[in-house]
Amino acid sequence: TPLPEQRQLPAGIRIRPLNGRAEADAYVALHRAVFQSESMTSAWRQRTLSHPSYIPQLDLVATDADGQLAGFCIGWFATQGARGQPAGQIEPLGVREDLRGAGLARALLAECLARMAALGAVSVFVETDNYRDAAYNFYLAVGFQVAQHVTVYRKDYA
Numbered sequence: 001t002p003l004p005e006q007r008q009l010p011a012g013i014r015i016r017p018l019n020g021r022a023e024a025d026a027y028v029a030l031h032r033a034v035f036q037s038e039s040m041t042s043a044w045r046q047r048t049l050s051h052p053s054y055i056p057q058l059d060l061v062a063t064d065a066d067g068q069l070a071g072f073c074i075g076w077f078a079t080q081g082a083r084g085q086p087a088g089q090i091e092p093l094g095v096r097e098d099l100r101g102a103g104l105a106r107a108l109l110a111e112c113l114a115r116m117a118a119l120g121a122v123s124v125f126v127e128t129d130n131y132r133d134a135a136y137n138f139y140l141a142v143g144f145q146v147a148q149h150v151t152v153y154r155k156d157y158a
Helices: 020-035 042-048 104-119 133-141
Strands: 014-017 059-063 069-078 087-095 123-126
Touching (some): 069 104
Parallel strands (some): 087 123
Antiparallel strands (some): 059 069
């Protein structure tokens, strides 16, 4: 499948790698806002920067005209991925609410996929729930195909 088409970004938007530890806290704040969850912590994000498989060039952020983080797409790459071939994974991808629908997610993803392809990736995986309609439909629209369905069980407590 060909890479998603690069489109012109909204005025003032720029895509670049995360500025490591200096931007980790800003990333955490954006991640929490995008996913409406407190599960992302600065300590966890700092650890990802030291992970042996971390490739800074695949840790992409988008900034707005004021230089504030507006979106993110982290790519992970393995030379021995699926079926023993070079492969990547997108985990996670998100865009600030006020910029959704402007093509930013597509641009971040396209840039990350291009960088993984340059490293030799022959496939890239992403996981989402089929009840997250926006994400599910987005990945289908840019050419991802469902490889398998995973059933997840949950039990809630009072």
